[in-house]
Amino acid sequence: MKKYDAIVIGAGQAGRPLSKKLAESGLNTLLIEKRWVGGTCVNDGCSPTKAMIASAKAAWTAANSKKLGLTVTEFKVDLKTILKRKDDIVHMMRKNSEEGIEETENLDLIYGTATFSGEKQITVSLNDGGQEEFKAEMIFINTGAKPSVPDIEGLSEINYLDSTSILDIQEIPEHLLIVGGGYIGLEFGQMFKRLGSKVTIIIPSDRLIPKEDEDISQEMEKIFELEEIEIYTKTKVTSFKQSAKAIVASIDVDGNARTLKFSHVLIATGRIPQTADLKLELTDVETDEEGHIKVNEFLETSSKGIYALGDVKGGPAFTHISFDDYRVIRTNLLENGQASIKNRLVPYCMFTDPQLGRIGITEQDAIEKGLDILIPSMPNSSVARSIETGDERGMIKAVVDAKTGKILGASVLAEQGGEIVSILQMAMMGGITYEQIMESVFAHPTYAESLNNLFMTIEK
Structure with a gap:
């Protein structure tokens, strides 16, 4: 040894x-x-x-x-x-x-x-x-x-894909069923739709990305609907069966039984x-x-x-x-330090298009905690850079402490949303208030400049 x-x-x-x-x-x-x-x-x-x-x-x-x-x-x-x-x-x-x-x-x-x-x-x-x-x-x-594998009748009898095996798929699926509407499911769903697949996403919750605020979820659903991606909410797969020409999925849609056929199935139910x-x-x-x-x-x-x-x-x-x-x-x-994972900021970004950049708490988190907050929000149709580039999809919002003016969280569903939200993360790290950002000089016309107008909505 x-x-x-x-x-x-x-x-x-x-x-x-x-x-x-x-x-x-x-x-x-x-x-x-x-x-x-x-x-x-x-x-x-x-x-x-x-x-x-x-x-x-x-x-x-x-x-x-x-x-x-x-x-x-x-x-x-x-x-x-x-x-x-x-x-x-x-x-x-x-x-x-x-x-x-x-x-x-x-x-x-x-x-x-x-x-x-x-x-x-x-x-x-x-x-x-x-x-x-x-x-x-x-x-x-x-x-x-x-990747986790859910207990679904007949799943082991079909040649299903997971987030690893789908990366080596040798054909564009004719009709891809995605079981699960988290980051993996949404990113792959949009990607394969754009590459030529018909895509159906099945989720058990009543809306996409339920951990995010409802308005963000609704905006994401609009984006997916624009790309004709089919979404079944309040739905679960009860069984799979391989037929001669397709994979047959039996599903329960809010208590109603249905049968659908697909060429490929991606299991994206977590890890x-x-x-x-x-x-x-x-x-x-x-x-x-x-x-x-x-x-x-x-x-x-x-x-x-x-x-x-x-x-x-x-x-x-x-x-x-x-x-x-x-x-x-x-x-x-x-280094004889005392670093800790306790209370660290956790930024993340979902690489749909537009991206969803996130930092800190959501509005629904703040409400559950009973915090005194301000919620500035703005559609990207009000952002000069978005208008000029021809992509006005999505929105931006923040959670602000009403007493101190400090930023508690933000959601940026926008082109380069992950980059924009990083600016707000830096503000949170430095204790910068929304007033300071509102009065800051950003280069024009940039996405970052939208933060001026976002926080101006508080003053109106």
């Missing part, structure tokens, strides 16, 4: 930089990865999906350019080229990550599946065969999450933590009912010296949160 100072399980957006930093600090470190360096984000999450979404946006722009004075009579969607571009991006990012690890002294990388064989002992079933055993006083778990292989029962590490590893505000588990980072610990499942988890560990263990 080989001993290391530190073992990192998983080379994702937290594990990879953490392993390098531990090694650079002089700790003899082992990094274990069962698949590919880079984790979900690089290999089958952020990078590949946003590359394909860019292709779909180009198709939409070509199809909707007439109002700008350009008539595109015909264009061809070349899926083979789209997939190659996506793969080239992934391979480049993965290769850069691998080279960074290989060039780091005191850091060993092995490929295999890690399981605990004791409190601070790890057994690795190597991908190329055989097993090895290791031990360390510090162990960091960054095994991430994987589950990858803890099953770890055999945590052989340790003192505690998990919740869903299998997420429980941690304190410093990311330490119930077993001293064992930490969990990223999606495997539950909470916001975003790449940037995983990377910030790495910062917390680095600060506390290597």
Whole structure:
């Protein structure tokens, strides 16, 4: 059994930089990865999906350019080229990550599946065969999450897709059914509609993105309706059946039974933590009912010296949160700091078109908490930049503390919504009030300048 100072399980957006930093600090470190360096984000999450979404946006722009004075009579969607571009991006990012690890002294990388064989002992079933055993006083778990598979009758009998397998699909679906209306479902739904598919989305809730404010949800539904994406709310799939020419789905629409036929099915009902292989029962590490590893505000588990980072610990499942988890560990263990995940701001962006950028609390959150708030909001049809570029879809709104004028949250459903909301995040970090933003000088005509007018609605 080989001993290391530190073992990192998983080379994702937290594990990879953490392993390098531990090694650079002089700790003899082992990094274990069962698949590919880079984790979900690089290999089958952020990078590949946003590359394909860019292709779909180009198709939409070509199809909707007439109002700008350009008539595109015909264009061809070349899926083979789209997939190659996506793969080239992934391979480049993965290769850069691998080279960074290989060039780091005191850091060993092995490929295999890690399981605990004791409190601070790890057994690795190597991908190329055989097993090895290791031990360390510090162990960091960054095994991430994987697509969840719902219990639907007949699902195992059809060739369904998930968020990973759909990235390598070799044909544009004729009619794609998406089960689930979260970020994955909406991004893929809009993307494949723009690439030529008929798309139907089924969700159990009474509206899209129910965790967001109702007006934001309504605007998103309008955007999807404009693109003729079919949405069934208050609906669940009761069974699937494979016929000779199609996949037959039996659905319950608010108590009414219906049968629909599709060429392809995407299951986008969430993700589950990858803890099953770890055999945590052989340790003192505690998990919740869903299998997420429980941690304190410093990311330490119930077993001293064992930490969990990223999606495997539950909470916001975003790449940037995983990377910030790495910062917390680095600060506390290597820099004698007191960083914490408690009360940190969690920005996120859904890469539909237009994007939905979010920070802080929503209006419905504030109301539930009984806060005294102001809610400035404005349609993008009132934004000069939106009018000039010919894309007035969506809206922007903020949640403001009525007493202090400080911003508590914001939702920006707009072209470059993720970039615009970052300005408001910086304001929240610096304690800048809405009055200060309202009176600030922004370059004209930019999307950022819309923040002037947004907060002017409070003064009217």
